[in-house]
Amino acid sequence: MGASLKDIKRQSIAVDKTRQITRAMNMVAASKLKAAQSKMENFRPYADKIMDVFDSLAGRVTSTTNPLLAVREPRRIRVIMMTSDRGLCGGFNANIIKEVEKFTKEKTAEGKEVSLIAVGKKGRDPFRKKVKIAGEHIDQLSRFDISLAAGIAGEAVPPFVAEEYDELYLCYNEFRSVASQKPRMIRLLPASSVGSDEGEPESTVDYIYEPSEEELLAHIIPLYLRVLIYRGLLETSAGEHGARMVAMDNARSSCEDMLQSLTRQFNRARQAAITAELMDIVGGTEALSAG
Amino acid sequence: MADQLMLEIVTPEKLAFSDVVEEVTLSGSEGEFGVLIGHAPLLSSIKFGELNYTKDSKKTYWFAGDGYAEITNLKATVLVESIEEAKSIIGEEAQKTRESVEAQLAGMDKDDPDYERVKKTLGRAEARLKVAEKV
Incomplete structure (x- = not known):
């Protein structure tokens, strides 16, 4: 029973404030998530179509x-690494950092040189001195x-053409559901249709190409890169x-657990204080009547 | 009406248009071309400029950015960076945009690495204005 009543009270007020903040952050994140998710869904038809076109062209x-x-x-x-700028989002950034670290270690062991394009502060900072x-x-x-995305692609492409590096990868958290994101590493350059996920392109229509297939492909590769990068973003x-x-929800429930145990502690301490006081009074009166 | 084809216009932001129409006219990189139902399968790149379609014998004009069109015999899918209905372009505003880009270009050196890019922006602004005037 170390802490005094006042200390416990102060602590529980602090925890309660934290709980309110986490609740607010949870709600902010929820509304931002909704916006981001609808943006993602609106982009999907365009992305899918560009991929289809690229696949059918690259195959030919x-x-x-x-x-x-x-x-x-x-x-x-070279690896484009996508993380967030801010923390307080659980293992979101740590997973990407781990993935990139593993990748870097493997490649360095093979005698290859790895450099990074960092999107987001949380990913850049730990690598600043290493890579x-x-x-x-x-x-x-x-x-x-x-x-x-166009800016990132515009920065990544010229050095590739100039042969300053030989392969370009993209590492980002794949959005599976609100509660589940999984790090994903894909190769962007050299571009190949194998890199995209949906296997067989279903259309085997013989198109007329205008301009020629090669020219079209030359147009579409930069676009394809932009689409992949934008999707990653x-x-x-x-x-x-x-x-x-999710992280804020967990934090809030931890806060609630803590508050509960603090309240219990507080009540116990208060009860103990009252008991001690009563004992004093009783002891005092007994001493008086005995005297 | 039997002789209609499906037109879909897709941009990175959204599915901008999806309906059956009688005819579509696109500005391909090799020149303007019209598409009716039963067109041979075609994959063409699109240069920024006018896009129009006819529905119920009425023409609607749009201004489209660069992109692609995939045409099959029943359907035309247009993938462009941006799309704007000509109606919603304000003539004065488009004019102003064009002038400011023009002024920027005039103040630039030909060797400037941005010269080509700004020149292209000017071309786009001019095309946009032209589409806006069609309404």
Whole structure:
């Protein structure tokens, strides 16, 4: 019974404030999640279609005249790593960092060189001293559109063409549900239709291509990259809010548990104080009457 | 009406349009082309500019950004970066945009790395204005 009544009271007020904050943050995250999720859903038809077109084209064009399809011995690897700018979202960022760390370790062990393009502050900071950061996009996830993806792609593509690095990967949290995000590592460059998930392109229609297949493909690869990056950004943003919602919900229920135990402690301490006081009075009167 | 084809216009933000129409006219990178039902399967890139469709014998004009069109015999899918209905473009505002881009371009050196990009923006602003004037 170390803490005094006052101490316990003060502590429980603090915990209650934290509980209110976590509740507010949970609600903010929920509304942001809703917006991010609808953005993600609205983007899906466009993304799916672009992927389809890319797949059907990439499957046809076999010549490697396009510099973005050039397969080289992967000695230098670049990774676009997507995390959030803010913390308090559970293991959301830690999972990505772990994934990238593992990847970096593996590749370095094979004698390859890894550099990063960091999107989001939480991912950049732990790597700042370990790995070369080729580019960073910080504090932009709170509000973005496809031009951010275009910017990232625009920064990543020229060095690839100039052969400054040989492979480009993208690592982000795949949005599976509000409560579940899973780190996912995909290869962006050299671009290949194998990289996309939905296996067989169902359409085997013989299209007329205008302009030629190669030219179309040259147009669509940058677009395809932009689409993949944008999808990554959207899923990261939705995932961040989802993860924060869950984290805040957990924090709130922990706060409630703590409050309960503090209240119990407080009552017990108060009861003990009353008992001690009563004992004193009783002891005093007994002493008086005895005297 | 039997001779209608399905037109879908998709942008990164949303499914902008989805309905049956009689005819669509697109500005392809190789020139403008019209699509009716039963068109041969075609995959074409789209250059920014006018897009119009005819429904109930009435033409509606849009201004579309760069993108692609996938055409099968029953359906035309247009994938563009952006789309704006000509009605909703305010003529004065489009004019102003064009002028400001023009002024920016005039003040630039030809060797400037941004020159080409701004020039393209000007082309886009001009095309947008032209579409706006069609209404």
